[in-house]
Amino acid sequence: MNPADPARALELLSRSPVFRGASPADLQPLAALGTFRTLRRGEVLFRAGDALDTLFLVSSGSVRVYRVVRGGTRELTLHVEGPRQLVAGVGVLGGSDPAPAHAVALQTPTEVLCLPAAAVREQVFGTPALAAAVIAALARRQAELLARLEGLVFSELGERLAAYLLEHAADDPHALPTNSDLAALLGTVPELVSRKLGEFYRLGLIQLERRRVRVLDRPELERLAGRTGGEGRASDPR
Incomplete structure (x- = not known):
């Protein structure tokens, strides 16, 4: 982990589509808790079944989220998250369910902002403007995922x-x-x-x-x- 940098974390959060519309005052408590982590290509962020106790926001590079299918012989990419995108945001914000998929860095270096999931949920659910922005962004992300799965099938x-x-x-x-x-x-x-x-x-x-x-x-x-x-x-x- 890299040392905390609240100013850089706040800038990243403010520019992320998922937090668009939230004020700096709403985001500052989250920025103060964030730390940056740098990964190499292929390095695992989390695996399916892991506890999702951290919310990851990509700062640079990209992260691939995928499922292993056909008895472990094939990988199905669900989505690739680039700069300013959340990784597994629905799972983290939805509660305590384990990770439904694997996530690995696609590039060297890939940097992510790491935020404690419980603190994020508390801040989001206690701030109406922030909650509205997050709900709208996650709904868009779900629609994109469904469109991708439809494309893979048909x-x-x-x-x-x-x-x-x-x-x-x-x-x-x-x-x-x-x-x-x-x-x-x-x-x-x-x-x-x-x-x-x-x-x-x-x-x-x-x-x-x-x-x-x-x-x-x-x-x-x-x-x-x-x-x-x-x-x-x-x-x-x-």
């Missing part, structure tokens, strides 16, 4: 990969995660991710060099990301 790999590439196209060229991490994000296996990336490359949809990718044919990727059938230029193994 869309094909080509559609999911195209959507991922378009989502990150503003940062072109951007570094791709490893095929294993990307497969976990997309709900598939590394071999199919590698095959689909190669197919997109051969079709001229993307430029790919040393894990850095650039979108070349946005209209075709948008078509792939928005379609519901399986036909088209790029075949779609799951």
Whole structure:
């Protein structure tokens, strides 16, 4: 743990969407309790079944939250939390249930602000403006999670990969995660991710060099990301 830095903690809390609308006075008691923790890529923040006695707010880097499925042979990424996002906020604020999923750092370094869960709940539930902001933010997060799960169930790999590439196209060229991490994000296996990336490359949809990718044919990727059938230029193994 890094030493407490109330001023930096307050700035992070104020900029977080989940606390948007709360006044600095509402957030100062939380900021005073916060400590910063730095993680390396792959370092575990918590595991499924752990007690959720700490609320984590990402300061820099990113954290992947995932479930292990199919008897431990597959990982299903529920969401990736970046700067100013809460990790497992619903579980922490909801009570004393254990963590329903695992959380690991995706980048080196990843820094999180650590806040005692009990103190957060007391401050949130005792401050109407803060409670309203948190409830609205968590409702949005739940809706995003349901949309993601719907996409994993009903869309094909080509559609999911195209959507991922378009989502990150503003940062072109951007570094791709490893095929294993990307497969976990997309709900598939590394071999199919590698095959689909190669197919997109051969079709001229993307430029790919040393894990850095650039979108070349946005209209075709948008078509792939928005379609519901399986036909088209790029075949779609799951």
